[in-house]
Amino acid sequence: MVLTLAFRNLFHDRIRLAVTLVGILFAIVLVAVQLGLYQGARQMIISMIDNAEGEIWITSFGAKSFEEAGLLSGRERHAVLSVPGVTKVTPLAVAFTEWRKPAGGSTLIVLVGTDPADGGLAPWNVVQGEPNTIAEPHAVAIDKTYMENLGVKHIAEIAQVDQTRVKVAALTDGIRSFTMAPYVFTSLNRARTMLGMQPDQATFLLVKLADPMTTDAVRDEIKARLSNVDVLTQAEFRTRSLDHWLFGTGAGVALIGGAILGILVGTVIVAQTLYSSTKDHLREFATLRALGSSAGDIHRVILMQAGLSAVLGYILGMAIAMVVVHFSEQTALPILMTPELAIGLFVLTLAMCAISAVSAIVKVTKIDPAMVFAR
């Protein structure tokens, strides 16, 4: 009967229910979009690191992220190869540079120089062409999300990176850049030339180990042998990149701040409607109390109302959020909805509604059962 009473009280005033649901819906969509953007941003920031074949990253000292690192001299490679447990060291050349569009104009890109044959970092999700085609003369691989941004309409089109002509030889799908500067893959030596680097220079040395379980020990050994460089495990480099882009630039804080704002707005709206509903039904709650209901029974009715509101609001809010997620999939700023985020949002919605019920519970706790005798 507690559920029945909560359900009937909730649906008795349809307009108030609609206001409650709109409040929850608004909060859910806002939080889902903000946290989805946060998740999407996180994925974009770490995608290169996660798709590279190596347990340890060697970068110039103080490198902030995959996109922002200084140059290594190249001598480090031999020193690292001599460390026990290291099976392979793959150089990568990565830096911001300029892309000149075929029809004129230019845009900033992140050039990624890699030799796919080395097995370090090859373009993935290739939907047209082959990953190895970037080794061919003038060949580059771009992501189809950025074709318009790069002024490219189809594969085999000619463009220019800095002063060098390039041909779009492969298209990937879903390799997005948090910096909005598209990633462009090419061969290592071509990238060195385009970026004005010396033949042995690199931005990163990607270290592959015989036994990944020895990562920490090998990292410490490399650190002991090399000075003036940073030696990071994959997890450490991931954390450093996330810290830089999400919190160093404030982008992540803005996204999380938006999500918190959504939660606050939702909580206030639900609290207000639950409070007014409780106030309207105060005489009924006093009657329940007079009939011998415990305070806990009455709190359960209010919490049940909050829970029902949460479930209904969540279903509606997630339906709208999923539409937004769908339309964002092919954009440069995808919103990522993972099962974990969906479950987290449900728990958050329940918590939001439970907190909203506090004011109503406080009101009903102070109820005077003698009001049942009021005329």
Place this chain on the structure above:
Amino acid sequence: MSSELVLEAMDIVKDLGQGAGMVRALKGVSVTLRAGELTLLMGPSGSGKTTLLSILGCILSPTSGNVRIAGIDTEGLGPEALADVRRRHMGFVFQTYNLFPTLNAEENVRLALDVRGRRGRLATDQARETLTKVGLSHKFRSYPGNMSGGEQQRVAVARALASAPSLLLADEPTAALDSENGQAVMALLAEIAKDKSRAVLAVTHDHRTLPYADRILRIEDGLIVDDERPEREPAVIVAPPPTLSLDEMRSDGEPPAGSHPNGSRMSKKRKTKAHG
């Protein structure tokens, strides 16, 4: 008097308000209620009727004095323990019915059973049985908004009865009803009071209810000033309304023809000046 003592209140004092605005609503009231009796508590407005009913119903705590319900001493009990006493031993009927407008008649009665931990099919059957007893077998699914005042009050009586309380307290049960429905509800309460395990106390200022009373308490200015037991002619004692079978009650609240208690005559068999 051999019937079971259901309620015993001793020297009840109740102060309402604080400081200079404090009013002594009850000035040392002692009351006992026995099973099998319908007692009316009458008095002018502001005399302390409702305050006394609230205290006897364990809804308000007295400033001083002691209330025992079915042998349980309620002195010093907290709100939850008092709620437990109400749940186990009491049923309430209110002037404005206090039904849940979003629940139908059956659900209103089932809610009272639910409070007492009775749920499921048995609770549904019990709710329907009680509604049938008060003449509402065809109104199980009706919502309070679609029922007459008399019908609503009978749902409230069914709700109060459903848990078989040893004490039924009614606050002005006829005040919001027309004459016919008022008579029907009083007949119902009188019938309920015939149960030798239950006492019924009704606060009222409606003199039309007098013929149904086994006992009348008069309260004035916070003191019981009169405690009388009306005596009826044998023919009147068995007059239709008080002796009606509950099943015979008509759904519109009107007792069957010839059952109106206008012919009843009362005399004071025993009159006790209550000690204040």
